[in-house]
Structure formats: C-alpha cells, structure tokens
Amino acid sequence: MTKKIAIIGGGIVGSTAAYFLSQLDSGNDFEVTMFDDGNGQATKAAAGIISPWLSKRRNKKWYNLARDGATLLKQISKQSKMPESIYNQCGTIITREDSEKLKELYQLAEERRDETDTIGDIKELTADEVMRFVPIIDSSYPGVFVSGGARLNGDKYASHLTKIAKKKNLTIIKQPVSINKDGNVELDGQVLEFDSIILATGAWTKDILKELPLDVDVRPQKGQLIELSTTQILGANVDMPVVMPEGESDFIPLGNGRLIVGASHENDKGFDLSADADIIDELLNSAHSMSNQINAENLIRVKIGTRAYTSDFAPFFGRIPGYEKILVGSGLGSSGLTTGPLVGKILAEMIADKVDYDIDEYRKPIENYIKLVK
Structure with missing residues (x-):
C-alpha cells in the first residue's frame, strides 16, 4: 500500500528527508509531496561552514547531532555524486x-x-x-x-537532492500551505489528506501550528x-x-x-x-x-x-505530542547546515519505520519544545 507523505519546507531538513524517502528500500511505497514557497529560507542564505568538532558547546546531544551530521553530509555527497560547487572539503x-x-x-x-x-x-x-x-x-x-572541514552551498544542496528524489517519488508544489485545526494540510482552502506530514518549516514552525492547541518554543x-x-x-x-x-x-x-x-x-x-x-x-x-x-x-x-532558535538554543525533532502523524524538525540555529541533514534522515526513517539506533543520543524530549495545551 502506497503511503502519502507531505513535506512542508524545502530547505536542508525537507530536502534531505525527501532524498532519503526516495532512497530507502521501501521508497516505492511512498508518494511524497513537498510544499515550499522558499520565502526567507535559512538554507538559501546560510554561510555554509561544516566544522563542528572544535565547538565548546556543553550540550552533548547537540554535539552528537552535529558530529554525525558532518559525517552524514560527506556520505551524502559521495552517494549522490555532488560536485565541489555544492560540497567542498576545503578544510x-x-x-x-x-x-x-x-x-x-x-x-x-x-x-x-x-x-x-x-x-x-x-x-x-x-x-x-x-x-x-x-x-x-x-x-x-x-x-x-x-x-x-567543508563548505556547503545549502541552496544547491537542496536542489541537487530534490532533483534526485523527483525521479523516484517526489512532487514539488511551490505554494504556501497551512495546518488546520484537525492537523491536516490545507492548500487554497482545500484539505489534502496525508498519512504522515513532515514539518521542515524552521522559524515558521510556531506559525504553521497556530491552529492546534500547542505551545511551541521556536523564535x-x-x-x-x-x-x-x-x-x-x-x-x-x-x-x-x-x-x-x-x-x-x-x-x-x-x-x-x-x-x-x-x-x-x-x-x-x-x-x-x-x-x-x-x-x-x-x-x-x-x-x-x-x-x-x-x-x-x-x-x-x-x-x-x-x-529558527529555541529558548535553550537546542534543536528538536520527532512526532508532535497529540498529533502523531505530524513530525517536525526545527530550532537548528546557525548550525542548521550541519545538523539538518541528520534530522531530515531520521524523520524519513521514522516514517519508514527504519530507525535501528538510539535517536535520543541526539535530542532532548520534544515536549521541552512543543507541549500539548489541554
């Protein structure tokens, strides 16, 4: 049975999620639609430094995510045959x-x-x-x-991966959408049904979830x-x-x-x-x-x-409490090009039920950042 997946946001997280949903063994089982109008996207404007190892940030989970994100980026570059104009291990x-x-x-x-x-x-x-x-x-x-150490052109990275995914199972709609009070996607007043939704909306995460009874810590x-x-x-x-x-x-x-x-x-x-x-x-x-x-x-x-930043400057990702079909990755801050690819990969693997490692080594509880208001 083919599952319909929506990805809202085509930046570093969304494009990587789309790529992995097209590359997983069960990729043929997914029909993926990406919604992205590109407005203000941090990925397009980011400086593009991949060098997390000398950071003295005390958040061990952040460092694990950044360290393994840098390793994943190198792997994606090789696997997807990225030119040096996108990913360049320049030191x-x-x-x-x-x-x-x-x-x-x-x-x-x-x-x-x-x-x-x-x-x-x-x-x-x-x-x-x-x-x-x-x-x-x-x-x-x-x-x-x-x-x-490397430099990454985030805009070209996203285009490169979505181009690959489009050959398999991805459709891109360059229009803004919203999440309604029932947790479904709306486009121009029309409700669209999906089995799972990935929110890769960065700083706009709080805004897109405004119809739901949620307290969202993103600024x-x-x-x-x-x-x-x-x-x-x-x-x-x-x-x-x-x-x-x-x-x-x-x-x-x-x-x-x-x-x-x-x-x-x-x-x-x-x-x-x-x-x-x-x-x-x-x-x-x-x-x-x-x-x-x-x-x-x-x-x-x-x-x-x-x-997108959170009050403790830590990223978060996972299923939204009370709305299990909606997955989110946000709060990546200035290290988004390093941490975003791993967040996108994990969200894709969660949808495909392919996570075979401890993702909690990379994150604090999602309830620290998104709470269900009763």
Whole structure:
C-alpha cells in the first residue's frame, strides 16, 4: 500500500528527508509531496561552514547531532555524486590570539578525532602559516587547521537532492500551505489528506501550528551576510580553507573569485528580510580587518535568511505530542547546515519505520519544545 507523505519546507531538513524517502528500500511505497514557497529560507542564505568538532558547546546531544551530521553530509555527497560547487572539503581554520587557548583548541581537536575520523588531519598553524593557507588574508592570529572541514552551498544542496528524489517519488508544489485545526494540510482552502506530514518549516514552525492547541518554543533570528568579489585581488580559481577568526565574522572563500563574510545574529528583527546598512558596514569592516584590499567596491550582494532558535538554543525533532502523524524538525540555529541533514534522515526513517539506533543520543524530549495545551 502506497503511503502519502507531505513535506512542508524545502530547505536542508525537507530536502534531505525527501532524498532519503526516495532512497530507502521501501521508497516505492511512498508518494511524497513537498510544499515550499522558499520565502526567507535559512538554507538559501546560510554561510555554509561544516566544522563542528572544535565547538565548546556543553550540550552533548547537540554535539552528537552535529558530529554525525558532518559525517552524514560527506556520505551524502559521495552517494549522490555532488560536485565541489555544492560540497567542498576545503578544510577549516579556527584562530586564537592567546597561546594557551590555541593549545586547548588543538587538544580538543585531538580528543575528538578519537570519536570520528571525519575531522581529518589536524595541524597547529602560526599566523604566517594561516596567511599562506589563505593568501587573501594579510592579518591573522595563529590557528588550528582541520582538513575534514567543508563548505556547503545549502541552496544547491537542496536542489541537487530534490532533483534526485523527483525521479523516484517526489512532487514539488511551490505554494504556501497551512495546518488546520484537525492537523491536516490545507492548500487554497482545500484539505489534502496525508498519512504522515513532515514539518521542515524552521522559524515558521510556531506559525504553521497556530491552529492546534500547542505551545511551541521556536523564535526567528535574522542572519545577514555579504558576498564579495576577490578576482582582482587573487584571481578566480584559488581554492582556500574556511577561516573562523577570533573576534571577526567567518571568512569563507568560495574558490571562484568570490568570498562570503558573515553572518549576523539578530534576535529582535522577527521575519524582516530587508538589508541593514549598519550590519553590512560591520561585515565589510570585518572583512577589511582580515584583508585590507577588501572594501565596499568588492560587494556583490547581500544574502538574508531567518534561522529558527529555541529558548535553550537546542534543536528538536520527532512526532508532535497529540498529533502523531505530524513530525517536525526545527530550532537548528546557525548550525542548521550541519545538523539538518541528520534530522531530515531520521524523520524519513521514522516514517519508514527504519530507525535501528538510539535517536535520543541526539535530542532532548520534544515536549521541552512543543507541549500539548489541554
């Protein structure tokens, strides 16, 4: 019997869920419809750094999700034959001014290499070595390089995976939908019946569930970043690692004469998607502090998206209490491109009843974030 599955949201979580629903052994048993209007999608605007291993966040479940998410991304890239323009294992460098903090960072990398080989090779760099790795930079602190770090183009990733899924069992409808008071999908006033629904709606999760008696802990955070031309500075085909510099915005060379710098974290802007001149100036100043040849003339465009955050900054996923046919993954924050693929895979496997591992090592109880109001 074919089961009808709805996926609302075509970003990092939704596209990965669609991909795995097309690749599972029981893929022929699913008829999948994705609804996505693309408005404000964080995946399209995200900076795209995949390098979770040196994070000092104390949430162990988050780290498990990010660590294994980075490993899964590498596997998906190989399995789906992603070009380097989408997933590029270029390495990442994290800098520290204080020598003791740099030593601690290196030791942390060594410890976490015991947990996963995806981190790759680890090397401590002097400031001069950082600048040789990333020749566009003319000022740097010393740093730690991990070869397993990568950059991901979230927009192209989603398109790549949904293109594969469309060949099997996916239909995409580029229109907004809602969830009605009965927990069903509505499109232009028409109720559509599905056996299961995946909500991959990010910061809009609370809004799409507003007709249901649920208390949802999700809030929007605005993120702005800038794309710069570096062709006149260094040429068009120089591949470099991503740099996460202490005290400055992330520095992401794209290897095609382009550079991404960002992103901002703005908690009081709601779903505003307009560019903020002050934020753009801050990002330009940050870029200039790393490379004094960069200025406003290098600016190509501003990218803006809306991230989803919870009150404890932890992601959540699973079946919604009281509405078991609705599954959700949200609250991914600024690490969404790293954690989102694993969340999407797990949601697909839950629908297919293919989960054969302990998913609670990746999450707190979903009731911490979505409560049924009686």
